[in-house]
Amino acid sequence: MISKSFCKWVKTTCAPQFIDIIDWVTECVEESQIANGFAVVFSKHTTAAVKINENEPLLLDDMAAFLEKIFPRKHDYQHNNFEIRTVNMNEDESPNGHAHLQHLLLGTKRVFH
Amino acid sequence: MISKSFCKWVKTTCAPQFIDIIDWVTECVEESQIANGFAVVFSKHTTAAVKINENEPLLLDDMAAFLEKIFPRKHDYQHNNFEIRTVNMNEDESPNGHAHLQHLLLGTKRVFH
Amino acid sequence: MISKSFCKWVKTTCAPQFIDIIDWVTECVEESQIANGFAVVFSKHTTAAVKINENEPLLLDDMAAFLEKIFPRKHDYQHNNFEIRTVNMNEDESPNGHAHLQHLLLGTKRVFH
Numbered sequence: 001m002i003s004k005s006f007c008k009w010v011k012t013t014c015a016p017q018f019i020d021i022i023d024w025v026t027e028c029v030e031e032s033q034i035a036n037g038f039a040v041v042f043s044k045h046t047t048a049a050v051k052i053n054e055n056e057p058l059l060l061d062d063m064a065a066f067l068e069k070i071f072p073r074k075h076d077y078q079h080n081n082f083e084i085r086t087v088n089m090n091e092d093e094s095p096n097g098h099a100h101l102q103h104l105l106l107g108t109k110r111v112f113h
Numbered sequence: 114m115i116s117k118s119f120c121k122w123v124k125t126t127c128a129p130q131f132i133d134i135i136d137w138v139t140e141c142v143e144e145s146q147i148a149n150g151f152a153v154v155f156s157k158h159t160t161a162a163v164k165i166n167e168n169e170p171l172l173l174d175d176m177a178a179f180l181e182k183i184f185p186r187k188h189d190y191q192h193n194n195f196e197i198r199t200v201n202m203n204e205d206e207s208p209n210g211h212a213h214l215q216h217l218l219l220g221t222k223r224v225f226h
Numbered sequence: 227m228i229s230k231s232f233c234k235w236v237k238t239t240c241a242p243q244f245i246d247i248i249d250w251v252t253e254c255v256e257e258s259q260i261a262n263g264f265a266v267v268f269s270k271h272t273t274a275a276v277k278i279n280e281n282e283p284l285l286l287d288d289m290a291a292f293l294e295k296i297f298p299r300k301h302d303y304q305h306n307n308f309e310i311r312t313v314n315m316n317e318d319e320s321p322n323g324h325a326h327l328q329h330l331l332l333g334t335k336r337v338f339h
Contacts, residue, residue, distance in 0.1 A: 038153050
């Protein structure tokens, strides 16, 4: 069995943002010249999730509404309390507790055939 | 390393429905004659999830109650608004916004040893 | 391609408990002497999930608060009703419906590069 790795930078412009990467994944699979196997798609940031679902614009609106309802951006997350927090503090640290919790449910990667 | 693929059609009769596929997966693993490795179980429909959990009937009732509570079947999903929706519309399109959102959380596949 | 398997026992002392296993996973990867590939981290218990996220103490508090809010420990789970339940009943069965439902969302394993 052969294994090939590919890397892609994705820049988001708002949050949440749904970015369709199926064309890129298809290109990688073709370039790998592997006919039988599976692809692992993995995100290297813990606020960026990888999911498989239907890319229908109104459904994406439903998903965004759900994520905001379960984990509202404006909420009293301890992770956003920079007065008491000491771990992983950077100069440009942003209050992204909601994004980490959304990611907790959505997950880091997908495997597909 | 050897890779083997198997395919199974599953027909649901209600929703949500929990279908135990462990016997089928076990048969596939035996048929593959692979002793050391992992199995990727993948669903090809974005309203059918694959999960690993305890197959205890009362727990499945709890799961169904939870899914209905978080994503009720009767809710104002944009994806179900066929008067404004234009993408992926089929003749027999059903109002399945709740199923797509449930799937968003549950996920498409499982990998196990 | 080469495949290597490793097993680790983890004992929890409270619930929910977040246990960082990255050092152990790193050791396994080094011991495997595989430079290009992916690691599958899999939990064999359906109340123990494997997730990738930021190990920041206040964020872990946020996660615990979220899990308790969505699936409170004290709730009328059918799975915990030992007067009517008959399947998978052990002598030391504990009322862990909340843990199974939390696991339903969090998932059993992670795959990463």
